[in-house]
Each structure stands twice: as C-alpha cells, then as structure tokens.
Amino acid sequence: MKIEKGIMRVSLVASILVAVAEGIMAYYLHSKTILMDCVFACFDLLMMCPLLALIPYLYKPVSEERPYGFAQVESLFVCIKYGVLFAVIINLIWENVKVIIAGGHIINAGVVVVFEFILSVFSVFIFLLLRHFSEKYSSMIIKSELYMWKVDIISTCSILCAFAAQLVLVNTQAGFIIPYIDSGVAITIAVFMLKEPLVEIKRNLKELILFAPKEEVMEEIRMAVEKAMADFSYQLAFLDVIQTGRKTWVEIYVKGKDDIICVHDFKMIRKKVLESLNKKFDQIYVEVIPELEKSEQTV
Structure with a gap:
C-alpha cells in the first residue's frame, strides 16, 4: 500500500506542475492543442484526489457485510474515470471541428516547440520513474496512471513535431494549411485516445457484474x-x-x-x-x- 500511495503522490505533484504550466501557455498562446493537453492534465488531477482516499479501503479484508470487500469500488471508480475522459475527448473533438470550419487560427509555433520539448522531457522522466516503482507493485489504478502519462508523452511529442513542421511550411506553397494545424493536431490526438477508455470501461463493467475473466x-x-x-x-x-x-x-x-x-x-x-x-x-x-x-x- 505504501508503494502505491507513493506512486500516486509523485503522479499527483507532477500532474499539478503540468496542469499549471499548460494552463498558463494555453491562455498566453490561445492554443487549442495545449488547451486539450491542459484539460487532460486537470482531469487526471481531479480524479486522483479521491483515488488517494480510496486506496486504504482496497486493502481492507472481506467480511459478511462486504463479501468482496471494497474491490468493486475500484472497478466502479475506473469506469467513472474513463467515462468522464471519453466525454471530454468527444467534446474537445467537436470544439476543434468548429474552429476548423470557422477558418482555423495561427499561433506562435516557435514558442510552442520549445514549451512542448521541455514538457516531453519532463513527462518521459515521470513515466520512467513511475514505471520503475510499479515493477515492485502494480494495480489497475497504477496502470491507469501509467497510461495517462504515456498518453501525455505521445501527445506532447506529436504537438512538438506538428509545430516544428509549421515552422518549415512558412513561406511555402503548403503554407495555407498553417491555420488548421493547431486544431487538426488536437483532433488527431483526441481520436487516438478514444480506444483506451472504451476498452477499460468494457473490462471494468464485466468485473462489476462479476463476469468470468478473459x-x-x-x-x-x-x-x-x-x-x-x-x-x-x-x-x-x-x-x-x-x-x-x-x-x-x-x-x-x-x-x-x-x-x-x-x-x-x-x-x-x-x-x-x-x-x-x-x-x-x-x-x-x-x-x-x-x-x-x-x-x-x-x-
């Protein structure tokens, strides 16, 4: 239990730092892509607080009153977590589609590239640190946290590459796509993120109603x-x-x-x-x- 709580605390502090940094940059640059990343970070942060309170109950022994202990609470929590995440992703896709239909917008690509590079290095460091500690002990909750950091690494690296490409496209014949890059990247990342919530919701719903495992x-x-x-x-x-x-x-x-x-x-x-x-x-x-x-x- 101590290892699990330690992992969650490290993830919590790191998520706070990322959320604050992305919130400031999203406001400063008016970037839809960074805003999307900020929403994911804030979502993970909000869901982590009740999770830290839940962990001690997961180790309580079973009893006549609770024949399965608090195990099903974990499955229910994971379902809620990924259900909210799925709803957030759908909303972000729709908002960015509206921006593209309206003609897109241009942001300072150079600043975004530098910011996303720093964020990528930080995210990789936290992911490797959490994975190292999770080798001693792993659970569904820890796996979901590792997934969130893996998603963050993929999204920051994708954003970095996309806006680096924007710098190259300036003053070229392909320059007309620049206003659509920010929202286009946000939609692409969001679409790739849709699968994991659906898979996890399905698996944990089966566990909630006590279906046989795979x-x-x-x-x-x-x-x-x-x-x-x-x-x-x-x-x-x-x-x-x-x-x-x-x-x-x-x-x-x-x-x-x-x-x-x-x-x-x-x-x-x-x-x-x-x-x-x-x-x-x-x-x-x-x-x-x-x-x-x-x-x-x-x-």
Missing part, C-alpha cells in the same frame, strides 16, 4: 490448478473464477475416487496454486471444495 486468465489459472493437482488422486470437476478490481477469487471443485476427503491434500493443493499465481495476481484467494453430486432420486 479466456487467457482462465487458462492460466486452469494450468496452475492442474499442475498443483497432478500429485494427488483428485480430478478437477469445475473451476469458478471471479475478478473484480484488484482481487481474484478462485474456487476449485474437485472429485475424489471415493467419499474420503483428506483436508491435508486440499491444503497442499491450495498452497501450490497460491505459490504459482501470487506473483501474477495482485490479491488472489483460493479455495478447494469437494464436489457434491446430486442424488438421482428425489426425496
């Missing part, structure tokens, strides 16, 4: 279970897996050759499965359950 995840767990059971006289009858937020529940239903159940064997199977999957899943819970066959006769 086939790759199921197969990975199944292989670990079958390997753990190889040394015991039990057969895998059914595998029930639920993923919500950072928590994964695995229920292994087994069949024996007779009616005798060895609790020690069940404990060993559970231990082996946990050892195999602990490094791949953030918080995983495993239970081994004997399958009780239904009687063919109705009493």
